[in-house]
Amino acid sequence: MTKAHIQASRTPAxxxxxxxxxxxxxxxxxxKPMVEISKLYKSYGPIEVLKxxxxxxxxxxxxxICGPSGSGKSTLIKCVNGLERFDRGALAVDGVAVGDRxxxxxxxxxxxxxxxxxxxxxxxxxVLQNICLAQVHVLKRSKxxxxxKARALLARVGLPDKEGAYPAQLSGGQQQRVAIxxxxxxxxxxxxxxxxxxALDPEMIGEVLAVMLELARDGMTMIVVTHEMGFARKAADxxxxxxxxxxxxxxxxxxxxxxxxxxxxxxxxxxILSQ
Amino acid sequence: MNYSWNWSILIQPPYLGWLxxxxxxxxxxxxxxxxxxxxxGTLVGVVGTLPHRIPRMLAAxxxxxxxxxxxLLQLFLWFFVVPELLPSRWGFWLxxxxxxPELWTSMLALGLFTSARVAVxxxxxxxxxxxxxxxxxxxxxxxPAQTYRLVLLPQAFRIVLPPLTSDFLTVFKNSALALTxxxxxxxAQSRQIESFTxxxxxxxxxxxxxxxxxxLLVTFFMxxxxxxxxxxxxxxxxS
Ligand SMILES: Nc1ncnc2c1ncn2[C@@H]1O[C@H](COP(=O)(O)OP(=O)(O)OP(=O)(O)O)[C@@H](O)[C@H]1O
Ligand SMILES: [Mg+2]
Numbered sequence: 001m002t003k004a005h006i007q008a009s010r011t012p013a014x015x016x017x018x019x020x021x022x023x024x025x026x027x028x029x030x031x032k033p034m035v036e037i038s039k040l041y042k043s044y045g046p047i048e049v050l051k052x053x054x055x056x057x058x059x060x061x062x063x064x065i066c067g068p069s070g071s072g073k074s075t076l077i078k079c080v081n082g083l084e085r086f087d088r089g090a091l092a093v094d095g096v097a098v099g100d101r102x103x104x105x106x107x108x109x110x111x112x113x114x115x116x117x118x119x120x121x122x123x124x125x126x127v128l129q130n131i132c133l134a135q136v137h138v139l140k141r142s143k144x145x146x147x148x149k150a151r152a153l154l155a156r157v158g159l160p161d162k163e164g165a166y167p168a169q170l171s172g173g174q175q176q177r178v179a180i181x182x183x184x185x186x187x188x189x190x191x192x193x194x195x196x197x198x199a200l201d202p203e204m205i206g207e208v209l210a211v212m213l214e215l216a217r218d219g220m221t222m223i224v225v226t227h228e229m230g231f232a233r234k235a236a237d238x239x240x241x242x243x244x245x246x247x248x249x250x251x252x253x254x255x256x257x258x259x260x261x262x263x264x265x266x267x268x269x270x271x272i273l274s275q
Numbered sequence: 276m277n278y279s280w281n282w283s284i285l286i287q288p289p290y291l292g293w294l295x296x297x298x299x300x301x302x303x304x305x306x307x308x309x310x311x312x313x314x315x316g317t318l319v320g321v322v323g324t325l326p327h328r329i330p331r332m333l334a335a336x337x338x339x340x341x342x343x344x345x346x347l348l349q350l351f352l353w354f355f356v357v358p359e360l361l362p363s364r365w366g367f368w369l370x371x372x373x374x375x376p377e378l379w380t381s382m383l384a385l386g387l388f389t390s391a392r393v394a395v396x397x398x399x400x401x402x403x404x405x406x407x408x409x410x411x412x413x414x415x416x417x418x419p420a421q422t423y424r425l426v427l428l429p430q431a432f433r434i435v436l437p438p439l440t441s442d443f444l445t446v447f448k449n450s451a452l453a454l455t456x457x458x459x460x461x462x463a464q465s466r467q468i469e470s471f472t473x474x475x476x477x478x479x480x481x482x483x484x485x486x487x488x489x490x491l492l493v494t495f496f497m498x499x500x501x502x503x504x505x506x507x508x509x510x511x512x513x514s
Contacts, residue, residue, distance in 0.1 A: 081414055083410055083413060083414060106416050106417075106418060107416065108416075109413065109414055109415065109416040110415065110416025111416075112414070114411070114414040114415075116407055116410070116411060118405075118407055120405075120407040120408055120410065120411035121411075122408065122411075122426055122430075123430065123506060124429045124430055124433065124506055133415075133425060133426075134412075134415035134416060134417060137417065137421055137425060138415060138416040138417055138421070139416075166506055166507050168506065168507065169507060182415075183415075186415065186416070
């Protein structure tokens with residue numbers, strides 16, 4: 001209901017034109033945006049990889065980030081949960097200032113799910129143990145409660161019979177679905193995806209995107225770095241295009257595909273879509 | 276050569292008892308030293324992989340010190356020099372009141388010497404675990420201690436179990452050096468039997484065989500452990 005509501009309530013152009021503070025997204029009910037990034041700068045040594053990025057992600061919104069390799073997409077989303085430090089600017093998630101010494105980053109990270117390109121399941125643990133580990137040790141849930149949650153999520157991602165398997169015994173697509181279940185087990189307020197399908201064989205991409213699409217429809221706040229434009233069309237509220245450490249275009253999904261304004265985004269799109 | 280063999284002295288009292296008590300001390304020193312080495316070595320190995328520079332430097336210094344000073348010299352330093360350097364009350368306690376000072380010293384010296392080797396193994400094991408694993412653990416809200424305990428170390432130990440076996444074996448061989456500060460372990464007892472009975476060949480053969488049996492048992496134990504913690508790692512094993 002929420003997604004349809006957002007999209008029906010105003011035209012895509014309005015979303016882009018309106019300043020973030022003026023937007024009234026029904027689901028947020030006047031609360032702060034989920035993610036607020038402003039003027040973010042970061043360098044690795046002499047190389048500046050983020051050059052003043054601004055991005056606001058509302059609660060329940062799905063934002064797809066795309067752009068050429070090395071443009072800083074991974075760096076940007078790693079800054080969101082504090083896996084990477086930034087040099088200047090401000091970043092708040094769910095009202096908590098990231099990078100501030102006073103902020104409890106550990107409990108913030110526990111509330112932000114992250115899915116990686118190479119899955120990063122723990123190879124020495126079974127699927128069930130993978131999904132229970134942080135639930136038990138970070139959220140201090142009982143083993144019984146954690147396992148019940150894990151089993152429910154395994155059913156949701158379509159792997160109810162794999163709880164005893166080790167990651168190496170699963171296909172890439174199955175591993176990534178377990179990784180999504182592992183992140184969801186923490187009851188995250190937002191999910192970050194860093195190229196979740198780019199390490200997968202083509203025939204497995206669909207099964208992972210289907211799980212993500214369902215998640216988007218359920219109203220999860222998501223930031224997804226991906227070049228899967230089909231997914232962007234179906235699931236994203238907005239598309240962000242990055243190039244050389246800067247966000248060069250932010251547009252509603254429809255506008256991004258129909259009439260991209262930035263030249264570099266046009267070029268990028270024509271290349272991606274012609275593949 | 277006019278040597279009269281007499282294997283039976285090995286089972287005669289008191290010589291059999293000497294061998295047995297030597298074996299007991301060898302086992303006690305070696306196993307305690309190994310436990311100390313595992314604990315201290317794991318700690319130092321972990322510190323050596325922390326993201327900050329100063330703890331990493333401290334760990335590197337520890338390893339260099341304990342690995343590069345000869346074990347014999349370390350034994351002498353702990354036994355003869357350290358008690359003199361300590362505040363006099365502690366020094367007196369070490370020299371006069373501590374029972375079996377040579378035993379404690381050899382456990383400590385051998386343990387710390389070996390811990391430097393363990394630290395290098397554990398450190399390289401942690402480094403061999405992909406950086407994405409650490410990132411996944413941290414991203415899920417784990418503390419640094421949890422990240423090491425639950426994610427990095429279990430993988431690192433599986434990687435370095437085979438090379439650790441050889442360090443474990445070396446501890447038993449190195450424990451013979453304890454005789455230089457007066458511990459009557461296996462090698463010292465066989466020397467003593469030689470000097471009492473002039474049956475050196477028999478005594479040293481017995482000690483050699485005991486060391487070999489220890490090595491075989493340790494190897495068997497470690498291989499069993501390796502097999503027990505091995506992960507199924509092929510797609511084929513799934514069905
Ligand atoms: N740890 C690091 N040390 C030094 N430079 C880095 C590091 N990580 C990334 N970079 C550099 O920062 C820039 C941005 O990297 P980033 O991984 O964010 O790009 P990306 O958009 O995710 O690219 P890709 O599509 O290849 O994943 C690149 O030029 C990269 O070489
Ligand atoms: Mg990337």
